[in-house]
Amino acid sequence: MTAPISPQDLVAALDNLGITTTRIDHEAVFTVAESKELRGAISGHHTKNLFLKDKKGRIFLVSALESTRIDLKRLHETLGASGRLSFGSAELLMEKLGVTPGSVTAFAVINDRAGDVTMVLDAGLMTGEPMNFHPLVNTATLGIARDDMLAFLRSTGHEPLIVDLPAPPEP
Secondary structure, three states: OOOOOOHHHHHHHHHHOOOOEEEEEOOOOOOHHHHHHHOOOOOOEEEEEEEEEOOOOOEEEEEEEOOOOOOOOOHHHHHOOOOOOEEOOHHHHHHHHOOOOOOOOHHHHHHOOOOOEEEEEEHHHHHOOOEEEOOOOOOEEEEEOHHHHHHHHHHOOOOOEEEOOOOOOOO
16 A cells, blocks of 8 residues: 555545545544543534455444444444444554554545545434544544535545444344
8 A cells, every 4th residue: 555645635635625624733643532622622523434354355444423322233234234233443544544453433434545444424414414534543633524425435436335324233
């Protein structure tokens, strides 16, 4: 793999596409729970991002509303994956998307030049609210309009699969 794109190069690529973002710098956050402390400063949809692989090695990056409960035991059925999904390793994450755990983001598909990763968006993100993602590092958040995010993903060769993610059964 060639060297991953830097956060600065990501912003430059967005600028070249005519895409405007809002940036908030903050302390490093590694979980959705930690990021909830930023709510007063950042409006729009907050996301969680899952780096997953199936039994045949097909890779998925799933971006969802942070509050979405996802049934990982059934998600493979929705995505057409081969068998149940598991989390990809930190090494595979770096190899395919050029980011580390805690910095997983839909913007990372810019580093998937081979097109190995299937980008999946939660239908709940498509309401028109701005979306918030880390810009390849977990010390900042970029807010981006829904249509601009779709344009960015398509510019990287990643036509997103937009689906209603399966929820786990109620306890």
